[in-house]
Amino acid sequence: MIDDPAAETGQNPASGYDPHASSLQGEADPAVMEELYAIRGSIDNFDATLVYLLAERFKCTQRVGRLKAEHSLPPSDPGREAAQIKRLRTLAEDAELDPAFAEKFLNFIVSEVIQHHRAIAADRA
Numbered sequence: 001m002i003d004d005p006a007a008e009t010g011q012n013p014a015s016g017y018d019p020h021a022s023s024l025q026g027e028a029d030p031a032v033m034e035e036l037y038a039i040r041g042s043i044d045n046f047d048a049t050l051v052y053l054l055a056e057r058f059k060c061t062q063r064v065g066r067l068k069a070e071h072s073l074p075p076s077d078p079g080r081e082a083a084q085i086k087r088l089r090t091l092a093e094d095a096e097l098d099p100a101f102a103e104k105f106l107n108f109i110v111s112e113v114i115q116h117h118r119a120i121a122a123d124r125a
C-alpha cells in the first residue's frame with residue numbers, strides 16, 4: 001500500500017478513500033445526494049490537480065531557494081510579488097474569480113515559500 005500512490009487517491013477501487021463520505025447521509029433526498037456526488041466527482045479531480053500543481057510549483061521554488069542561498073540573495077522579492085499579484089488579479093477578473101481571493105491565495109503560498117527559502121539559507125549558514 002505504501003508503494004502505491006493510487007491507493008489513497010480513489011483511483012484504485014481498493015483505496016481507503018470513500019467518494020461518498022458525507023455528514024449529509026439521510027439528510028437529503030437520494031436523488032439530491034446522487035447529484036451532489038456527481039458534482040463532487042469533478043471537485044475530486046480539481047483538488048487532485050491542485051495538489052499536483054502545487055507540488056510542481058514548490059519544486060521550482062525549492063530551486064529558487066537554493067539559488068538565492070548560494071548567491072546570498074534575500075528570501076523575498078517584494079517587487080516580483082507586487083507584479084505577480086497585479087497580473088493574477090487581472091487574470092482572476094477575466095476568469096470571474098474574486099481577485100481578492102486570488103491575491104490572498106498567492107500571498108498564502110508565497111509566505112510558505114519564503115519560510116522554505118529561510119530554512120534553506122539557515123541550513124547553508
Ligand SMILES: O=C(O)C(=O)C[C@]1(C(=O)O)C=C[C@@H](O)C=C1
Pocket residue numbers: 061064065075076077078080081109110113114117
Ligand atoms: O521568484 C522568486 O524570487 C521567489 O522566491 C518565488 C516567490 C514565489 O513563490 O512566487 C517567493 C518569494 C518571493 O518574494 C517572490 C516570489
